[in-house]
Amino acid sequence: MELLLISLASLAAGFVDSIVGGGGLILLPALFAIFPSAPPATLLGVNKSASVWGTISATFQYAHRVEMPWHALLPAAGLAFAGSMVGAWVVTQVSPDALRALLPLVLLAVLIYTLARKDLGRDHAPRFSGRRETAAACVLGVTIGFYDGFFGPGTGSFLVFLFVRWLGYDFLHASASAKLLNVASNVAALSLFAWKGHIWWHYVVVLGLANVVGSMLGTRMALKHGSGFVRVAFIVVVSALILKTGWDAWVRMP
Structure with a gap:
């Protein structure tokens, strides 16, 4: 029964994550609820070991249907x-508590800006080209990659928002581009968790397959309905992230 429940959660997480990120809102709480006595690092490792396969699957699907600026994205992914x-590594030296308290406010600002700009992410009109686009994507990649390793919540949503707001992508191209960078940061985190022995390998195959199925369904829906649908999904996920991170930072804090 435990495996069935977390597999369903992994499928749902893959669906949401493939569209606009935020799958951890579903799978992580399920893991903590079903395995309350497990070390948090182990559950984070299980979450990464499942979600990385769905993100890879989504990246391949988007790459076949959406024009990807590989010249910018590959260096940014590195x-x-x-x-x-x-x-x-830094999070082992410095506590992220200050960032935890600030995160809901940053997400709220992102949500308000997105709601106020009705045309944001509607049209695909990249602001940069050539080396300038590569440089902008690399700044985005190293900054959000660091954030993902240091803290994590909302990484996919931040990537999508910045690709839209800074690089001028529409929501569909932003989501597709964000997936590749998310794969890179997830693989880095997964490598560290594996090195430290924080992965339950007997769950990886089943949860990974469920995540891939959810990812395939979500990607197809995003490709079918386009940027308008991805924008709505973005607003819903960011709203949920505000509630979740706000609760963790201000209500449930020790």
Whole structure:
């Protein structure tokens, strides 16, 4: 029964994550609820070991249907990997408590801005090209990669928002581009969790397959309905992130 429940949660997480990120809102609480006595690092490792396969699947699906600026994204993905590694090391030296309290406010600002700009992410009109686009994507990759390794919540949503707001992508292209960077930062985190022995390998195959199925369903829906649908999903996920991170930071804090 435990495996069935977390597999369903992994499928739902893959569905949400493939569209706009935020799958951890579903799978992580399920893992903590079903395995309350397990070390948090182990449950985080299980979450990463499942979600990385769905994110890889979504990246391949988007790449076949959406024009991807590989010249910018591949270097950015490499820096996202490096940034995530550095962030994961820094969190062993510095507490992220201040960031935990600030995060809901940052997400709220992102949500208000998105709601106020009705045309935000509607049209795909990249602001940069060539080396400038590569440089902008690399800054985004190393910064958000570091954040993912150091803290994590909302990484996918931040990537989508910044691709839309800073690089001028529509929500569909932003979501597709964000997936590749998210894969890189997830692989970095997963490598560290595996090295530290924080992964239950006997769950990886089943949860990974469930996540891939959810990811395939979500990606197809995003491709079918386009940027308008992804924008609505983005607003819903960011709203849920505000509630979740606000509760963790201000209500449930020790």
